[in-house]
Amino acid sequence: MTRVVVVGAGPAAHRFVECLHRRGHRDPVVMLGAERRPPYNRMLLASVLAGALPAEAVTLPDLPAGVEAYRSATVTSIDRATRTVHLDDGRRFRYDALVLATGARAVVPRVPGIRWRGGLSPQVRPLRTLDSCVALGPGPVCVLGGGVLGVEAALALRRAGHRVTLVHRHPYPVNRHLDAAAGTLLARHLADRGVDVRLEREAVRYDEGLLVLRDGETVAANTLLLCAGARPRVELARAAGLAVAGGIVVDDRLRTDDPHVYAIGDCARYGRESGGGVARAWAQAETLAALLTGGRRRYEPVPAVVRLRDPELSVVALDRPRPRAADGRAETVTFTDPAGRRHAALEVLAGRIVRGVLYGLPQATAAATQLFDRDLPLPADRLALLLGTPPRTGTGDLPDDAVVCFCNTVTRAGIVAAWRRGCRDRAALGEATRAGTGCGTCVAEVDRICERLGAEPARGPATETGRLLAVGSGVTP
């Protein structure tokens, strides 16, 4: 019998116990959640905060039968020798396998005035838990930190009618995932929606509803919403003597340096990977569930798809942590449309997306994300992919009145007419039309036209020639 104890009740823990059950594990499973609420989906917090979604809407599905789930259960220590976890109320649970899914906590910037009497000032609120999403009071809101969460919160609050300022240290929002072009478009969108965006600014003090920035500017902030990132919760692991380095260190079996202790989700660190959101947490949860039920899987870093959740925006960042070793060509594909506020930049290796940013291109985003997820090659016509148009091929005819030879103003029609009169190669065509006899640049195109005409079935020349000459070049003899 394997008794599994899970510390944490977030998406990683939830997915883990679910998978464990699905894979036939019927031994005891204990899930210890510190919050008083049932497990919920953190990705939608910004909408809950703004009142666009009720709190119940983000609750995760019920746990499988047989899982002993406890709420408000705070684990205070792990006794690895006896394989026991201790709770603050004196309860204790023995384990055969301990899974740490303690998640991360919001970063509280070291800005005087934010902390108050050992906690946070009442007007300061980290956006991390459902508890932090109770309705905001009246007055202006300042969102500190312009990452994904901060931007989502600023837009959602603005939509709900709040006065919102977004303060961000970097030159453009979501700088961890976006490039400068997409970030700049995003900043413009925020400004258009009425968010007061302050970039490359740092807070130095908070007092009495006023956030003071380093350059002396002040921002009205009856509520200060902290969206300055999150740090893995590692205290429990560290106190238990487990290896910690920017997260609880795990191997590709998600095992810590204690063979009976595992870590998954935001609290875990595998290789150079840490944080990285819910897709990663889910992949780790599934892998670990498989391993604990006799599977031979190994954890592999998952391709990250970071989306901004906003009804008006289509923004996605793609990042494959370990692209397949490929001797294929590396290529950068970019699309920029400043006026239409669209942008895409893809890094492609051996035909597959390794990294990418797409802004304002919903159709291309859907197609590209799918190819990225499944590690499939892009179609040859990258532009068609980005524009959502049917792909073009490398062959086809120019329009009849297209000028082929610019030196001598010879159109395709002029060349076709001469060809139909019997000029079947570059030299003969050059003599008849002067095409290709100037700078010589167009001879490749003249050759291509010849080749295509030669390949097509014969046509009645008379009417064709008459029509073509009418639009042909003035210098055609």
Next chain:
Amino acid sequence: MTRTLVLIGHGMVGKRLIEALRAGEHGNDWRVVALAEEARPAYDRTLLSSYLTGGDAERSALLTPSVPDDPAVRLMLGTPAVRVKPGRRVVHAAGGERVGYDALVFATGARPFVPPVPGHDRPGCFAYRTLDDAERVRRAARPGRPAVVVGGGVLGLEAAAALRALGMRVHLVERSDRLMAAQLDAAAARVLAAFVAGLGVRVHHATTVASVDGGPGGAVRGVTFAGGATLPAGLIVFAAGVRPRDELATAAGLTVAPRGGIAVDDRCRTADPHIWAIGDCAAVHGRCYGLVNPGYRMAEVVAAQLLGRGGKTFTGSDASVRLKVMGADVASFGDAHARTPGAVEFAQLDRAAGRYAKLVLAADGRTLLGGILAGDARAYPTLRAMLGRELTIMPPGLLAGAASGR
């Protein structure tokens, strides 16, 4: 009745005017007198570098261009015009001959711009515009010795290529942060710069030559950069752009555009109804083009008027350029810098292969407005032919996979 056209200048554009006129005539409406400063008929100036690097065949084709034997055309070589009297409709040629005209066309071209830095006229400094310039450079070239080319545009790159082929150690000085700044964007210029560097040409970006320094006897010994650094060199080529040759027109009382060039309208007409200007010396609505293709278009516009078919106007913004030197292949066409309102850009860069392609499309994402190709410009003729049209064909060079099959 036969009328007289006097053409001042017999370069590529002047020659094109004569051809277009003769091709469109039914009888002998026009007698042409062409006053040429150079001692040889028009040659293809874009091939200057192949004169230096090519074989005997290329050289002789350039040195002895064929001129059609046409009794209606009198080509006066080595006989520049020295004075124009619009009131009397007469041109004074060097040597004293006076030629009356019914129509006068300036096709005087441009002269190289030599930055007025101290020492710019020392022995060992050259311009790069005419066959005579090229011949002087060839004689001064010393294999293994350093040379400096001032100007990283098309002409400068061609000069650098030629000097490299002549065995010199070439330094190219470009004042901006990229080569061919007028035609290329930063990514394409990087591809080109990497290629050029790979051929042993040392590129000095974002700096200028502050002075040309002399040794004993005054001959060039090296240059001093704006930052104070010095570089030994026995040969300097200035390829820092050209200036329209409008002085004869100015002296004749014709209007010159604020930034130089004989002021003409979109029919290449000056304010004098008998006088036109075409090619590098002309400023169409204030703008000089400095490229041969717009010059050709101007020649055709004027020929049409002389033949009584005046409807044609010069709309030419065709600043398409393809440069093929030292194996580098770059091209720029149409609205390469996406200045059209609403224009969108699509670019593909293969850094390892040194290949870059950019398309500029209208806001609809379909109509081709321009583009830039670097490293592989085989798609250029096809794309240029599709300018202003819906991009229905994706040239193989712009399709992934197809491009690798060189």
